[in-house]
Amino acid sequence: MKIDHIGIAVRNLDEAVKFYKEVLGLELVKIEEVPEERVRVAMFRVGESYIELLQGTDPESAITKFIEKRGEGIHHISIHVDDVDAKTEELKAKGVAVIYEKPREVAHGERKINFIHPKSTFGVLLEIMTRRGGY
Numbered sequence: 025m026k027i028d029h030i031g032i033a034v035r036n037l038d039e040a041v042k043f044y045k046e047v048l049g050l051e052l053v054k055i056e057e058v059p060e061e062r063v064r065v066a067m068f069r070v071g072e073s074y075i076e077l078l079q080g081t082d083p084e085s086a087i088t089k090f091i092e093k094r095g096e097g098i099h100h101i102s103i104h105v106d107d108v109d110a111k112t113e114e115l116k117a118k119g120v121a122v123i124y125e126k127p128r129e130v131a132h133g134e135r136k137i138n139f140i141h142p143k144s145t146f147g148v149l150l151e152i153m154t155r156r157g158g159y
């Protein structure tokens with residue numbers, strides 16, 4: 025396992041991208057919409073891992089709701105696993121509160137993701153995921 029990325033919830037993606045790219049000087053890998061999760065995201069490479077900036081695309085987005093309740097900031101930590109289906113089943117068998125019964129395919133099948141509820145992880149939303157290629 026390794027940390028794939030850290031997700032940061034932002035109100036205005038374009039403004040946040042400017043800061044991370046132009047002020048911090050991080051390498052912007054891509055900006056994409058992930059309709060399955062109602063977000064628009066920007067990925068920045070940081071060594072072997074990434075920082076993902078996320079803006080909600082509608083009021084029902086988990087990101088929009090998170091910002092309403094808790095403000096901008098770290099939203100989740102994403103851990104890459106070999107097999108997200110197997111990991112989901114293993115966690116369910118251990119009584120862990122996973123968000124999706126079965127992992128969800130996003131980005132045209134490029135990635136498969138699930139989440140563990142913060143109540144199981146001492147207050148941090150953890151994503152578990154498998155991805156085929158790079159971002």
Ligand code: CMX
Pocket residue numbers: 031058061063078086087089090093094098099100123139141142143147148149151
């Ligand atoms: N990190 C830490 N704690 C969080 C949290 C987060 N990201 N989001 C919610 N919480 C806390 C709330 O503050 C609240 O705590 P208290 O009970 O102490 O007030 C508690 O969790 C609320 O839990 P809830 O009522 O079950 O759920 P919410 O309606 O707040 O939704 C969650 C939280 C995690 C279930 C929901 O956001 C979810 O299903 N997330 C998974 C999908 C997602 O986040 N998609 C966006 C990212 C997609 C991507 O990476 O591409």
